[in-house]
Amino acid sequence: MSDNNYDAIIVGSGISGGWAAKELAEKGLKVLMLERGRNIEHIKDYVNAHKEAWDYPHRDVATQEMKVLEPVLRRDYPLNESTFGMWASHQDSPYVEKKRFDWYRGYHVGGRSLLWGRQSYRWNVEDFEANAKEGIAVDWPIRYQDLASWYDYVEKFAGISGNRDGLDVLPDGIYQPPIPLNVVEKDIAARVKKAYKGSRHILNGRSANMTQPKPENNRVNCQYRNKCWLGCPFGGYFSTQSATLPVAMATGNLTVRPFSIVHRVLYDKDKKRATGVEIIDAENNQTYVFNSKIVFLNASALNSVSVLMNSATDVWEGGLGSSSNELGHNIMDHHFRVGAVATVEGFDDKYYFGRRPSGFYIPRYRNWGNDKRDYLRGFGYQGAASRSGWNRNIAELGIGADLKQAISEPGTWSIGASAFGEMLPDHSNRVYLSKTVKDKWGLAALEMDVEIKENELKMRKDMKDDLAEMFERVGLKNVYGYDGDYAPGMGIHEMGGARMGRDPKTSVLNAHNQVWDAPNVFVTDGACMTSSSCVNPSLTYMALTARAADFAVQELKRGNL
Template identity: 60%
Template sequence: MNLNTEAEKKNTYDAIVVGTGISGGWAAKELTEKGLKTLVLERGRMVKHPDYPTATKDPWDLKYAGKPTQEDLKQQGVQARTGYTVRQDTKHWFVNDLENPYTEVKRFDWMRGYHVGGRSIMWGRQSYRWSPMDFEANAKDGVAVDWPIRYNDLAPWYDYVESYIGVSGNKDGLPQLPDGKFLPPMELNCVELDLKGKVSDKFAGRALTIGRTAHATAPLPHSPQRGTCQFRNLCARGCPYGGYFSSVSSTLPAAEKTGNMTLRPNSIVYELIYDEKKGKATGVKVLDGETGEQVEFYAKVIFLCASTFGSTFIMLNSISNRFPNGFGNDSGELGSNIMDHHLSVGAYAQVDGFEDQYYFGRRANGFYIPRYRNVGSDKRDYLRGFGYQGGASRQGWSSLVAELSIGAELKEAVGKPGGWTIGMGGFGEILPYHDNKVTLNKEKKDKYGLPTLTFDADLKENEYKMRKDMAADAAEMLEAAGYKNVGTYDNKIGIGLGIHEMGTARMGKDPKTSVLNKFNQVHACKNVYVTDGSAMTSAACQNPSLTYMALTARAVDHAVNELKKQNL
């Protein structure tokens, strides 16, 4: 008995954080800086900044001209659906689909990175605040449930997070896209500036701005280990300069610096331990990914930040007398209301003129057109709206190498870049539908013998109506600008390809219709907080990661105060 007590004592911490991505890194930083001895569990391998294996390789250093092999595509068939994740320089950041299977009732694209840092190493880095309109939308439209918070609840936390991670952007004064604490903006190129002026002149209520992105365009004194953006646009490899925000380059080093963090990779959390007598969670069950050993760890407070479906898997798999249908699932909403952003729809064109102008560096960012549909007096036959991300560039020199010219003629041809092209793609909001869901599949096991997930989710009428405008409006703006050979596209997609999955353990005011309260606590178990995308009540059309970070910092502040009051 004494041995067990000693082992339990050794495995006991003030706090446990599950996951090391965008949210987990923030939870680790905030908990440790507030003095809590914190165990941070990551299911994948160790990654330390700046050790990113392909970060500084030249194109000729990569096998097969960087392209995936047939074996790569066999092992990472789902991960390859994006068209850009499975390459020789990035494939190591994405999971082996054969070892980590799931089931799709309808096509569902689940992109995953199992390693310290998670997808914060590969994320798109677009960092937008949600607006007052976004937090009020469900209530106003009578959709799903109301958010239990409003913009003003999160505004100071947006300030806090932006100041720390470094977000470059322009202050635009738009109510639907609140301004933040910005580093100097990146620059629009000459064609993008031309489009900006023409959109402003010809379309009331539409604006074009530079993307707001988590890149340090100026030094960050509080994070001396991070350099500034080098404009290499090789971000998906991992940035050895720390030019963009990731938990590996920023929040985890901050947590480590406190001396309060114990980081344990290869630790697959598969269940929460619930104590019926105490009415609270006491810890987590872990499967060691290398040895297969099963270990239990204990803490006063637990933060689930394992990504939307990672956290939901753990909760669905945590069955007890109190929670026969999954941890905290009194409402029956756990696993339901899957959201993402629907994309792969937009327009493109060729641009005459500007042949005497070029741009410097490889800007890892594009322009952004914030939502303007169903804003103010604009009313459509669908709910919510969309934004666009896009860019203009000159075609490369390589297109001319195939010319039959030789000698001086060839030399002259490859010295000139091609013409300008421009394109923009929409990111549209998906509504929270109860029947867009994920469930536990106990028949199909992963390589560790654990159950897997089954997805049953699809776009519905509201999204399809929106997509017509997403293609038509993009073409309308490019045509109004006088560009030529304008074309539209609308590719059939499932959910997931936006890689902004949200909603499966939503926040709400009523425990009967939601899983979490306004501080991201599980309604039925106050010492468990869930602060990744699963907490989202609606999806807006802006990229959501900045909101996850703000929610996480706010939730930790609440948890620490509650611990001090001995309420947890």
């Protein structure tokens, strides 16, 4: 291929972009992956992977200067010394909050695959059918069975640890042995099962942290360091760098170009096809054009929407995919920061090994089976039990020998969990291009007009009260339910904006993730989601991407693209 002509262009290098690169390159296409940020090489560029808190000038906490520079990142855990520079800067890439929206972005090769929480759950049968049954938004154009074999496919390659629990609400997958529950979690799980007669479950978390090595991919199993967000030199968790990118590069068919900000997809209105993309080089501010037969948008949900909005504006004022009037609408997240904590007695002689990267999961039980609530859909809990450490409050012990003795012994056992609730798609929850605010490169920033609605507010009451009631019922002490500070975006599970559907009049994409108005443009990141379920979405992005890539190659061979 010449320097600017390829079979396929992929915009973005995160979880879905990495999968697109692997699948398309393995199938023989010459592929260009464009990433707006810097390159990060596996192992070599994980500069903080072996550091501890005391290795940082301010012990890995945010400085006052950092808080001033990054007013959005300071709202939650992303702002610290160890990952500073990994999350996108609000200074260079601002956005406008018509309503509060906490947008945490990873602008570098690998994207948020280096920073994600790794919880990996399949959607269930009902998740794909609920919209149609309840008259919400539009019907998904696919069903669970359309993705089942692709879930198998991506789980085998990625390396997901988990247990096969035989529950319809949380379908089983292809798993390595689970990360074990600790002694307290096992005990509480047994108590909950007995108290609720098997209707509620505390399960091993299903995580993209391997418990067995994959030598064929040069990946070693998890070392229980719990430093995943610093990059894993062992390849113990799934990321673009450790898993999909090496395979794609080994084919000789992939070119990766960092510092490439895709401004728009180029569109031939006569052929009704995309011809490639236009980029701005983030280092020299020059504009370049790359041509291709197909384009995969995987820039993360809201960035993919932004690219579409900037494309084909000479044909559609709202951009490519806007003919349905749904582009930029139906934005979703998982609402959370609500749950309960408690102390656990009777295990002072027990401890646990290592620093696990995953804890337990309580799958959805509300509006499931015979349970009916005054809201739609449901939620699940993610949590863990642990013993407090040296930094617990021991001020009353003073200093000297008493202090030394106190910090050498573990504290009390506690258990806690946060609920993740499904957010319904709603046309009024939207993003759009700002007419006044631009980023460092002169591109229009996104404006966020998204909020949780009455359905989510009703659900949050159960999300808090249910877990507190559960802990009290099984005999835990000092139970405290909480409903903390949450705004859309905080879940870092942004979805929607270019939803799949059955009708080009009401959706942006068809059943194969193709833009209705440009069938050689595929969107397989979070933008494509028609609803949000209550489980973490990344595994579904992987399956959708692998499925769409397979279809795209077949259609290319048939001459349909």
